[in-house]
Amino acid sequence: MGSYEPNETLYKGTVEGGFSTLEQPMGTPRHVKIITIGAGVSGLNMIRRLRKSLVNYEHTVYEKNADVAGTWFENTYPGCQCDHPSHNYQFSWRPNPAWSQFSATSAEIKAYLCDLCDAEAMRPEIKLMHKVQHAEWNEADGEWKLEIQNLQTGEVGLDHCHFLLNATGVLNNWKWPDIPGLHEFTGVLVHSAAWLKDFDHHGKRVAVIGNGSSGVQIVPALQPDVDHLVHFVRSPTWILPPQEERVLKKSSVELLRGTIMDGNKFTPQQIQRFRDDPVYYKSFIKATEEQVNALFKVLVDNEGSARILTETLTENMSAALKHDQTLMKAIIPTFTAGCRRLTPGPGYLESLTEPNVRVVTDKIVRVHPEGIELVGGEVIKVDAIVCATGFDVSFRPRFPIIGRRGNLQDIWAKELPVAYMSCAVAHMPNYFLFMGPNSPAGHGSIMTIAEQVARYVTIVLKKWQTEHIISLAPKAEIVHEFAQYSHVLLRRTVWAGACRSWYKNGTVDGPITALHAGSRIHWFHMMENFKGEDYDYVYDSSNRFRYLGNGFSVRETGSNPTWYLDNPDLVGEEKAPYY
Incomplete structure (x- = not known):
């Protein structure tokens, strides 16, 4: 074997080229400035994750609303509640044994988020009533430059950061329906996502446009108190039986069947048991979580399970509609169950059979000052119009968010929205988003999903801090390959069926942009590790190994410098300390 001869020419060249070692121990974290947009579920969780995982950082959360909680601050319409089990719609680090009912109301979820925000002293990091209106990447400085409007004063200020985290959410930017004359209506006009607090519907003739998840909740909430309710339905939708019936009463798990309920509400005895017995409570949470996660098997329909679900729901819905043929034709779909979002609708179907309710499937031509004109010429006079017509789901x-290739608004208007593992975008350095394209938006609670994205982003932030990276972004060809995989696999799910769905940006046969191509567990598994080889990097030196420092490590000065002797099987794993 030959002996190693150092390359003297290379050594001299690097010194003359300006390279010098970094005079600090390897692993020393440099300061990082982070801005998060949105103080909803994802933004609040990000505050806690950074506190638990990072040192030497600065973090500001800009929130356009007057308080935290995001969608649960904004959505206050009658009947508004979560369509997931309460005990799964909570952070794993903040269990709440005191949920009052199986599917929590928006007010209760808002209170949960506000309470944890105060308990964790998060408010100093949050600037309420501040709206980010422009963000642009500055290559020379390696920073994002932002314009933020103070909604109280109207003033526009500037800020900057190394990392920009977009936690604004996909179901947040509500929109009016495109109906001629809508804003010429002289009665009360209200959108479900911007409910008027002083709107009194009692004794009025009310039109509810839309039968998505919001409309399905609003109709039974208003029906008992209005004089007449006209429900405009564009297309049929599958309505699930109440969750407590599906997940608890009909469960094969004895622990769930034994839950003591009073309708949709937990009895005081049941809540007390949740509080007193943490082992039982954790088992209850895990059992309901498994019920939610199992849904993907139905949606893939490898064993005809979607067909069976379709038949079962058809029978249930027909019975709830009292076998009224007109209503059944209007409400029960012909496409396979699961193609559109499966919506729990306690009392919805039953309310449609009440004498003061009319279901209209005819197309709306325009809105007049006193009512709504149908395609056949009939004008239905109403006192109020409720638009439960959803959000801009184009991603x-x-x-404007301007990266290396231009404004993401323009790019995603012309091209299909694609993101690497749902949270990073090509040509957008140091930019991450929550619930981006092809995220598990329809797979279950977003609480634990937000936690996993935060963990992933934190790994990136630590890498940036300790390896002297200026910027990183996923490689364009890798993002394309991920999108290709997603769209090919999603074709085998019932989501790809012939139905109009927000999963496909409101189209019938468009590509599925909103959902992850796999189960919820599949997504968690995928997000466990950061695949650095999928990213392009810009370093602060011509030598990427400058981060190795002065030959020493921060671990030498820690409380346990011989940690590698404690658990040899864990050396190199995530459980080994970073600092």
């Missing part, structure tokens, strides 16, 4: 940012 286009609501303000």
